[in-house]
Amino acid sequence: MTDMVPSLMLVLAVGAFVTAGVYLLLERSLTRVLVGFILISNGVNILLLLSGGKAGGAPIVGVTAEEDMADPLAQFMILTAIVITFGLTAFILAMAYRSWQMHGHDEVQDDLEDRRIARLAARNAPTVAGSDTADTSDLSVDDEASEARDETARGEEPS
Amino acid sequence: MSYTWLVPLPVMIPLFAAGLALALYRRPRLQQVISVVALMLMVVFSAWLMAVVDAGPIVVNSGGWAAPVGVALVGDRLSALMLTVSSTVLLSVMVYSIGQGISDGNHKAPVSIYHPTYLALAAGVSNAFLAGDLFSIYVGFEMLLVASYVLLTLGGTFERIRAGAIYVVVGLLSSMIFLTALAMIHAATGTMNLAQLSVRLAEIDPDVALVLQILLLLGFGIKAAIFPLSSWLPDSYPTAPAPVTAVFAGLLTKVGVYAIMRTQTLLFPSGRLDDALMWLALATMIIGILGAVTQNDIKRLLSFTLVSHIGYMVFGIALGSKIGLGAAIFYVAHHITVQTTLFLIVGLIERRGGTTSLTRLGGLAKVAPGLAVLFFIPAMNLAGIPPFSGFLGKVGLLEAGAAQDRPLAWVLVIGSVVASLLTLYAIVKAWNKAFWQPGTDDVPDVKLPRIMVGPAAALLLVTLAITVFAGPLYDYANRAATTMMDSRNYVDAVLSPEGRGDGHSTDKDGPGRVDESNLRDADAEEGVVS
Numbered sequence: 275m276t277d278m279v280p281s282l283m284l285v286l287a288v289g290a291f292v293t294a295g296v297y298l299l300l301e302r303s304l305t306r307v308l309v310g311f312i313l314i315s316n317g318v319n320i321l322l323l324l325s326g327g328k329a330g331g332a333p334i335v336g337v338t339a340e341e342d343m344a345d346p347l348a349q350f351m352i353l354t355a356i357v358i359t360f361g362l363t364a365f366i367l368a369m370a371y372r373s374w375q376m377h378g379h380d381e382v383q384d385d386l387e388d389r390r391i392a393r394l395a396a397r398n399a400p401t402v403a404g405s406d407t408a409d410t411s412d413l414s415v416d417d418e419a420s421e422a423r424d425e426t427a428r429g430e431e432p433s
Numbered sequence: 434m435s436y437t438w439l440v441p442l443p444v445m446i447p448l449f450a451a452g453l454a455l456a457l458y459r460r461p462r463l464q465q466v467i468s469v470v471a472l473m474l475m476v477v478f479s480a481w482l483m484a485v486v487d488a489g490p491i492v493v494n495s496g497g498w499a500a501p502v503g504v505a506l507v508g509d510r511l512s513a514l515m516l517t518v519s520s521t522v523l524l525s526v527m528v529y530s531i532g533q534g535i536s537d538g539n540h541k542a543p544v545s546i547y548h549p550t551y552l553a554l555a556a557g558v559s560n561a562f563l564a565g566d567l568f569s570i571y572v573g574f575e576m577l578l579v580a581s582y583v584l585l586t587l588g589g590t591f592e593r594i595r596a597g598a599i600y601v602v603v604g605l606l607s608s609m610i611f612l613t614a615l616a617m618i619h620a621a622t623g624t625m626n627l628a629q630l631s632v633r634l635a636e637i638d639p640d641v642a643l644v645l646q647i648l649l650l651l652g653f654g655i656k657a658a659i660f661p662l663s664s665w666l667p668d669s670y671p672t673a674p675a676p677v678t679a680v681f682a683g684l685l686t687k688v689g690v691y692a693i694m695r696t697q698t699l700l701f702p703s704g705r706l707d708d709a710l711m712w713l714a715l716a717t718m719i720i721g722i723l724g725a726v727t728q729n730d731i732k733r734l735l736s737f738t739l740v741s742h743i744g745y746m747v748f749g750i751a752l753g754s755k756i757g758l759g760a761a762i763f764y765v766a767h768h769i770t771v772q773t774t775l776f777l778i779v780g781l782i783e784r785r786g787g788t789t790s791l792t793r794l795g796g797l798a799k800v801a802p803g804l805a806v807l808f809f810i811p812a813m814n815l816a817g818i819p820p821f822s823g824f825l826g827k828v829g830l831l832e833a834g835a836a837q838d839r840p841l842a843w844v845l846v847i848g849s850v851v852a853s854l855l856t857l858y859a860i861v862k863a864w865n866k867a868f869w870q871p872g873t874d875d876v877p878d879v880k881l882p883r884i885m886v887g888p889a890a891a892l893l894l895v896t897l898a899i900t901v902f903a904g905p906l907y908d909y910a911n912r913a914a915t916t917m918m919d920s921r922n923y924v925d926a927v928l929s930p931e932g933r934g935d936g937h938s939t940d941k942d943g944p945g946r947v948d949e950s951n952l953r954d955a956d957a958e959e960g961v962v963s
Contacts, residue, residue, distance in 0.1 A: 299606065304598055311605050318612045325620035348619060351568055355612055358575050362605065365582060369597060372589045382598045388668070391727055 280324045291317030304370040304380040315359045322352045436485045440493045440508040442478045443516050443559040446471050451552035458545035465531050468548045472524040479520045483513035490926040500927050501629045505565030507927060510913035512562040515691055518766045521895055522683050522773045523555050525888040529777055530676035532884030554580035561688050565927060566625040570692060571611055578604050584677045592672050600669035611652035618645050628927035631699050631920045646701045657689030659747055660717035663740045671732035675780025682739050683773030687765055690746045697750055698917040710751035711841050718744030718852035725859040731779050731789045734863055741852055742768055745830055748845050752833050755918050759911035760829030767822040770896045774811045777889040781881055791863060796872015805868050814896055816857040822900040827853060
């Protein structure tokens with residue numbers, strides 16, 4: 275069995291990457307979500323690297339003695355994961371750009387149908403101190419969709 | 434006669450066809466021909482595979498590398514059945530979407546990327562079904578997910594980008610969880626091969642194995658839309674074009690269910706999470722269907738029933754018994770076809786009635802009686818009205834639950850009956866509003882193109898065929914479940930009693946054939962212990 279004691283620095287790096295990534299993933303802006311995704315995937319890639327045991331020489335028979343070889347499986351998996359991440363990054367960038375093109379921001383928006391149903395439910399509920407009259411907007415869902423901006427960019431509305 | 438050549442075909446054919454279709458992006462007509470022919474071949478070979486593997490699983494060691502070393506493809510009863518059902522569905526949806534493109538005059542849809550992406554999705558689905566190691570399952574998932582991202586945001590309209598953003602981010606998160614699980618499993622066992630994992634996971638610390646199991650379930654649970662992880666689905670699916678929604682709803686979640694089935698039976702046969710899965714199944718069924726009851730848009734209503742019915746399959750898996758698993762497998766086959774058919778027909782309803790909103794639809798029973806029949810049959814099938822296959826699948830699950838005779842199983846039995854009744858309620862509500870309520874006068878006077886009705890009707894016939902041939906199919910599902918319940922079947926097929934697949938790989942440098950024999954014995958002993 276290979277030496278499985280991992281380097282502490284790498285373990286800490288995994289933790290740092292994933293923590294920062296999760297934080298960014300919770301943001302509204304698609305660009306930040308993308309950065310978060312890249313950070314998490316880098317963290318996970320390092321984790322994959324750690325899973326292969328300690329570092330070693332090139333795993334080629336005749337070049338490296340067998341006990342000094344690195345685990346090629348882990349590296350193969352990282353490479354594949356990197357390629358997939360790369361493609362997805364390009365795709366999300368395109369999506370963020372398209373979103374910006376169409377409405378000047380790249381925020382992930384709420385589901386308007388859900389909001390509409392919640393409003394209907396509020397209207398149907400028995401009146402408790404007028405709480406159901408709070409939202410009487412009669413915009414259609416489509417109108418509302420173009421209005422909907424969420425918390426991050428209030429006040430600096432692009433023209 | 435050896436049929437090993439048959440196993441990789443369901444992956445290779447659509448993949449090559451995707452490349453070809455991409456190269457011929459200037460020739461839309463030719464692309465259509467390529468896609469349809471490729472998918473037809475896929476149906477034929479999958480059905481053939483299904484017949485062949487009934488005699489025993491077929492393993493392909495790709496590149497000639499013996500099993501635990503190289504990438505193995507494994508075709509067994511479950512994967513062949515899933516392949517056959519899904520390729521049939523893929524073919525019908527493809528013809529339907531070509532029909533839609535033709536009758537829309539082809540001008541707006543970016544057809545040139547539609548075909549290659551769709552074929553890549555097909556290849557990804559097949560790859561996930563056939564993969565013999567966890568990492569290939571991951572790659573299969575990524576193929577189908579990336580293709581689905583593209584298909585969902587096809588055209589880049591406002592609504593699709595909005596829904597796509599949520600779908601893509603959730604998809605990415607689940608992939609990251611899956612990848613983390615892979616890294617952990619690799620660290621704990623040093624292998625990715627499912628058969629070898631099955632042996633080694635039994636040897637490691639059970640608590641570590643439990644963590645790995647939970648991580649995998651989390652990743653697959655998001656893809657399969659099991660309750661707390663399902664809220665992304667009803668929002669994102671309905672915005673895609675009708676055929677895309679149909680294939681997503683029918684197939685993508687079921688790939689997650691397949692992965693859960695495979696890993697629960699093969700890697701974690703101890704069933705330590707079965708009770709937790711039972712509760713999740715119950716929550717998925719009930720909360721999903723309650724969501725469906727409140728919806729006023731027929732596509733969203735169906736998306737919620739989809740979530741709800743995933744609960745039935747999870748229930749079957751969580752029972753951990755042969756009949757439970759058999760019923761779950763049958764239910765998956767039934768549900769893929771029925772759900773896809775319903776979404777295709779809702780696409781037709783949208784075309785005929787001009788909307789999917791149940792308040793605005795109306796009077797379709799008079800205007801389009803044929804469409805009413807087309808909708809009614811799969812709808813009743815979904816709700817589980819006898820004699821349809823939905824009823825048979827549910828009865829199987831209820832029997833399996835009752836056979837366990839413990840309180841939790843009975844709770845689930847009652848829960849699934851309630852969910853089934855609520856499905857009926859939701860479906861009948863949709864039926865009343867769309868077909869019976871007094872119609873508005875401005876129903877657009879469109880004729881439904883025959884090339885769109887045809888595939889929907891053909892798929893409807895498939896669902897009826899599942900009902901008529903439920904006996905043999907159920908037997909097949911039960912045989913699949915029987916082999917799966919004993920993970921030794923799979924392990925022996927892949928690793929053979931000597932602990933290696935066929936093909937050649939030397940364990941040591943040098944010629945090695947001779948000194949390999951010692952190792953073989955050592956490996957074999959290891960295998961027997963398990």
